[in-house]
Amino acid sequence: MFVTVALWIMMSLAHALGEQAFAAEVTAVRMGNHRDHTRFVVDLSENLSFSVSPTSQPDRVIVEIGAVAWRMPPVSGGGTGVVRRYRYNDVAAQIVLELVRPAVITKAFMLSPDKNHGWRLVIDVTEATLEAVAHDQHLHRESRMPTVAHLLNNDDSLSQQALQVSVSSAQLSSSQPPAMTSVSPLMSSQRVAVPMPPLPPVSLQKERRPMIVLDPGHGGADPGATGFSGIFEKHITLAMALELREKLLGTNRYRVMLTREDDTFIALRERVASARAHNADLFISIHADAIATPEICGLSVYTLSEEASDQEAAALAERENRADLIGGIDLSRESRDVANILIDLVQRETMNHSAQLASAFTRELRREIRLLPKTHRFAGFAVLKAPDVPAILLEMGYLSNPKEEQLLHQPAYRAKLSSAMVRAVDDYFKRRKISLL
Known part of the structure; x- marks a missing residue:
């Protein structure tokens, strides 16, 4: 009897404690x-x-x-x-x-x-x-x-x-x-983790003109593609960059810097680092391709692929120089999770702006020259990987196509191209509602 009562008391107490807990x-x-x-x-x-x-x-x-x-x-x-x-x-x-x-x-x-x-x-x-x-x-x-x-x-x-x-x-x-949907159970063995805030906008100060960095592809010991008649890509890209610089400066709306101004070899990472060091608002890498099929011709515009951006963001977060400012944020003050999120968000914003720039170039250039089908393309080019500088890589055409090689070699054709590019840059900043001085 005593044992039964004791058990009943213990069970009641446990039930009460459970209800209270x-x-x-x-x-x-x-x-x-x-x-x-x-x-x-x-x-x-x-x-x-x-x-x-x-x-x-x-x-x-x-x-x-x-x-x-x-x-x-x-x-x-x-x-x-x-x-x-x-x-x-x-x-x-x-x-x-x-x-x-x-x-x-x-x-x-x-x-x-x-x-x-x-x-x-x-x-x-x-x-x-x-x-x-x-x-x-x-x-x-x-x-x-x-x-x-x-x-x-x-x-x-x-x-x-x-x-x-x-x-x-x-x-x-x-x-x-x-009205809302229902839930599914989470196993207690599963680990949890989550998203974080967004990053400071890479905004232009109204008292300064945008900085545009032009990157003539290849140079020095790296000739790039070789054209149908033997011309080197490095010479065509430099000539185009110099022409475009003059057109941009002529508007009095932009500052312009070239990653190289002569036949010099510049490492890919140095080109990107130079753009970031100069607080570039845009990075335009200029190239001309060559393939085994000479019939192919047309211009294309590349921006960074999603997969390449994910890999780059992960690598950037692990670098010892993470204390660098990314999009205006000092990552040295942030935890690993926050730093990863900030990098991801800055890069996502940068990729969106890069896509807008590519669209502007496509719209303006199609009025002047022949474009490849699916003109806006995606790749993991190293020069596109600055996390906080909108960037495009412009393939002006194919030097392996005799007609296109001849056109790219003509100053008048390059002048027509550069004028369309200036209009594209103007359109990009206009659509971002950034007033130009």
């Missing part, structure tokens, strides 16, 4: 895609402290909400917007948002109950932009957000408000969150 319950998780952000909502039985942490490689957001009981089925499901999918770890009391791309936590707050809902944790995730990081980069150096419980204890009047930590001026919509 997991008094809070997660009853649902849902998500909706809005115009400029993805909203993630966690339905809770009571107010809880929480933290929201972004990490990189892979891009994720980790939401920690302490000891809770999970009252929802382990249903698999996908995400929406910037969230690829989300899942929960009932052992670590974590919800993990796997992201499509780096993103910023623009809002994270607890909503108090109303007649239709209990407590709700609301998290808004927005695709990372350079402007967002430049504006509030310091917020992301904090590893944890303040808890709602702490805020409520200091001001009862806040209990009816949406308490938020925001890195944007946008206000939380008061409308009902849209």
Whole structure:
């Protein structure tokens, strides 16, 4: 009898302790895609402290909400917007948002109950932009957000408000969150990591003219391609670069620098380093190709491929000179995760601008000369790998084609080409809404 009573008391005590330890319950998780952000909502039985942490490689957001009981089925499901999918770890009391791309936590707050809902944790995730990081980069150096419980204890009047930590001026919509999808369980053995903020924009100061670096391909001991009649690519590219420099300077809107001004060999990395050292706003590498099929002709424009940019970003993050400024950010002040994200975001922004420049060149040049099909192409050329300088590699044509070689050798043809290039550069800055002096 005594043993039975003792066991009953122990079981009751354990049950009571268990109920106390997991008094809070997660009853649902849902998500909706809005115009400029993805909203993630966690339905809770009571107010809880929480933290929201972004990490990189892979891009994720980790939401920690302490000891809770999970009252929802382990249903698999996908995400929406910037969230690829989300899942929960009932052992670590974590919800993990796997992201499509780096993103910023623009809002994270607890909503108090109303007649239709209990407590709700609301998290808004927005695709990372350079402007967002430049504006509030310091917020992301904090590893944890303040808890709602702490805020409520200091001001009862806040209990009816949406308490938020925001890195944007946008206000939380008061409308009902849209219909959302369900969650899939996260195995406790899985590791989590997440995205981070955006980077400072590489913006032009209005009091200075843009710096354009022209890179005549090859030179010195490296002749480049050999034309149908024996002419070397290095001579054609230098002649074109000199012509283009004069046209750009003639507008009085740009400053121009050449990576070489004579028949000199310059290493590829030195060309890129020179552009960055001069705070270049654009880098244009000039080339002319040659292949075994002489019938092929036409101009093409290259920008950095996605795969090559990923490899370059990883290599850059591991270099000992990581303290260099990348896009205006001093990486020596940042953790490895933040540095990786900043590099990725700066490079992503740079690649977008490079693509815009390539489009401008394609539009203007097609009016004057023959272009290759699929004119804008992608490759891992070393001279395109500056993480914070928009860059294109221009293949003016094929020296292996007799007619095209002859054209590239003519000053009048190069003058026509250079005029179209100047219009393309003007168009690029106009579309970026950068006023030129």
